[in-house]
Structures are given as structure tokens and as C-alpha cells.
Amino acid sequence: MKCLMSWSGGKDSALALYQCQRRSQIEVTGLVTTVNEATNRISMHGVSVELLKKQAKAIGLPLHILSLPETCTMDDYEKIMGDFMVAMKKDGVEGVVFGDIFLEDIRAYREKQMKGIGIIPIFPLWGLKSHDVAIEFFTNHFKSIITCIDGELLDESFVGQNYTSAYLEKLPGGVDPCGENGEFHSFVFAGPIFQKELEVKVVNTICREYPNPQGGNPKTFWFADIAVSK
Secondary structure, eight states, rough: EEEEEEEESSSHHHHHHHHHHTOOTEEEEEEEEEEEETBBBOOOOOOOOOHHHHHHHHHOOOEEEEEESSSSOOHHHHHHHHHHHHHHHHOOEEEOOOOSOHHHHHHHHHHHHHHTTEEEEEEETTTOOOHHHHHHHTTTTTTEEEEEETTTTOGGTTTTBOOOOOHHHHHOOOOOOTTTSSEEEEEEEEEESSSSSEEEEEEEEEEEEEEOSSSSSEEEEEEEEEOOOO
16 A cells, blocks of 8 residues: 655654554555744744755655645645645555554544545554553664653753653653653654664754643743754
8 A cells, every 4th residue: 555654753653654664565655744834844843844854865755845824724734735635646645654642533633634535544553552652662773852842841951852761761740651742742863764864963942932722821842953963
């Protein structure tokens, strides 16, 4: 089955891609990601398009970049993603792989959207325990760096660190080991899906505030600006 990988550049999508590459019945032919056209970055990961392109080149797969408006509504997203997937289906794409682990509402949304297009959604990590996913990530010698943290749950020291077993041990209670609830996001720079390892460095850390969807005080997030060192 010819498939695309829904790509964030982070650990869960990297592990999902790796699992699919080990299955003879699935052929992942490209990565697809969405970026904010105002910042030219993945919205919550904070990863730049330039860095994503270097990552995709190191992996050896083409990267399809979909630009979203700065204030993107669900209708905007569904139109842009839907039009792209319709075009990909005409090129023979039958499925899309997602790295989701346990969020039922997100899975249901993806299934509904893909069903309307006639594309099969695939969830290689679904139903696994987050801690087990993290251990599998480490066991397979992936390397990643934390690019974004929720400032209400984690302090600034947690951003810009490598995602390791030692990092997991430092996480406060209640924080998912994979950050599945949005506690943190990552960028993968080495592992079995890569043809060569990227050498990355933290350029600086930035604090940003966003409107709270529930009202009240703004939400605070810390971002690490990552660059390839050479």
C-alpha cells in the first residue's frame, strides 16, 4: 500500500514511520507537514521549514509542505489538507500514517476526514502505553531534542534538552512520557530511519504567550530554536 506519513518531525511520527518501514505491505513514499505561513514553522513544535527540509533529506523521503494561514480555522485546515490528499490519491496514495497513541478525539477526527476522501488512516502506535513507546524509541537508537514545552507544566530548563530516559525521570508526575497531551514536543535528528545523523544545536530559547481557549490568563510556552550545526 502506497502511503504518506503525517509528519511533525518529532519522536512519535519518527517511530511510527520506522514501524511502517519494517512492514512489507506498507510503502511510505513521502512526508506531509503543515506550517504556519506567517512564521514558516510547525505551529506547536516551533521547527523551521529549513530544518524540516534538512531532516527529510537526511531521511531520504520527499517532504510535502502545506502552508496554513496565520489564523487558521478548522475549515481552512480541512480545505487545504483535503485538496492535497485528493491530489495525492490520484497519484496512487492509498493511506496516511499517523503517530497518535491514545487521544480518541484526534483519531476520530482523522478517520472522519480521511474517510471522506477515500484514504485509509493507519495508526502503528495506537493503544501502546506511552512509557513503552518511549522505551522503544530509545531502544532503537533514535535521538531527539525537546523544542517546545507547556510553561504551566514544565519550567524553562526542560526545553532544549535531549529526550532520553534520564529526561523521563525528571518529568513531574502527571506529565505523559511522550507528551501526548501537548506537554512537550520534539525534533528527531538521528535513528534507523536516517541515512545520516544531523548535528543540531540550540540557538536560543523563547517564551511565547497564546490566548487561553478556556479564557483567563494566556497560555505560556517555551521554545528552543534549533539549527543544524554543520
